[in-house]
Amino acid sequence: MAVVTTRATHRRAVARSRWRGPKVAPLFFLAPWLAGITLFFAYPLAMTVYLSFTSYTMLDRPEPVGLRNYVYMFTEDPRLWQAVGNTGWFIAVMVPAQVLFALGAALVLTRIKSGAGFFRTVFYLPSLAPPVAATVAFVFLFNPATGPVNQVLAAVGVEGPLWFSDPAWAKPGLVLLALWGSGNLIVILLAALLDVPAELHEAAAIDGASSRQRFVHVTLPSIAPVLLFAVVTGVIGALQYFTQAVVAGSVASGSADITPSAQSPGPPEGSTLTLPYWLFVQGFQRFNMGYACALAVMLFLVSLAFIAVLLRRRSGFAGSAA
Known part of the structure; x- marks a missing residue:
């Protein structure tokens, strides 16, 4: 026992x-x-x-409606495809422009010998500005009537555009704002460039490689993972682009309130309307929270698809750099 x-x-x-x-x-x-x-x-x-499968106003209980929100999204929503087009434009234009600008600025900073710390601080400081304050200041700088940018252009004989008051120039103006505030990305790429082994450049120079060849065959392959990171985070940021678009459109339209307009979102003429912008209007201004959740699900799936494609092609990304 x-x-x-x-x-x-x-x-x-x-x-x-x-x-x-x-x-x-x-x-x-x-x-x-x-x-x-x-x-x-x-x-x-x-x-x-x-x-996303319900009708929900945040005031009553959700009522199941099946696929009605998704059917409405793809067949009847009058603003969805405009928002998709604007978001796609930011992905196709703003992300490459920001990465190339940050890479160029980082390359310049690596070549500065005297006062390098000062210039690095100058490039980085704009990224510390709060998005709302930075956008408001940027809109006033680009004011077509009184802004200093158009006044400088007029002084050299160039007629400045209407910028954020013109549907054709509102998105390019937001791209300039993104370039101005890309200090974080500049610092990341600068660290990657400084981390490239000097021995590789010296060996390539001994073999007779020009500076361009050293950049293409030594620098780019070495920083390819960091460039991929920059592209992935840039795409995610473009898919979530909201604050700057709302503030720029509202301030340029002369509104004292930066809350998006539920009747005519994305001024001027919907040129700054993005998917998160339209989601906010549907959910928190029109109280169509069920439909807003369907938009959020679609945005989540699109983000997953973009990131999956980029990560799946990461080896090709590095190979093309080489």
Whole structure:
């Protein structure tokens, strides 16, 4: 009997040791992260998907409507494709322009010998400005009547455009704002350029490679992962582009309130209307929260598709640089 009791006690001790063993211990260290991702990502995502199949005004109980929100999205929404087109324009134009500008600025900073710290600070400081304040200041700088930019252009005999008051120039103006505030990306690319081994450049120079050839065959392949990171984060930022578009359109239209207009969003003439902008109008101004959740689900899936394609082609990205 004592032997049986001893064996049972031993089994319980072994079971407790397995529970406390290395397979379970990491879960305790991961618990804060698991709780955070469940509370702030998994649960909101699941609720968004659920509400996208309902009619929900935030004042009444959600009523299931099946695929009605998605059918309306792709067949009847009069503003959706304009928002998709503007968002696609930002991805196709603003992201490459920002990456190329940041890379060019970083290359210039690597060649500065005297006062390098001062110029690096100057390039980085605009990224510290709050987005709303920076956009308001930028719109006043580009005011077609009294802004200093058009006054400088007029002084050299060039008639400045209407900028944020013109549908054809509103998005290019936002691109200039993005270039001005790309200090974070400049610092990241500068660190990547400074991390390229000098021995590789010296070996290429000994072999007779020109500065252009060294840049194409040595520098670009070395910083290709950082460039891919810049493109991926830029695409994500463009898909989430909201604050600057709302503020620029509202201030340029003469509104004292920067809240988006529910009747004519994206001034002038919808040129600054993006997917997050339209989602905000539907959910928080027109109280079509069920339809806004359907837009959010579509935006999430589009983001996943973009990132999947970019990461899947990361080897080709690095190979093309080489």
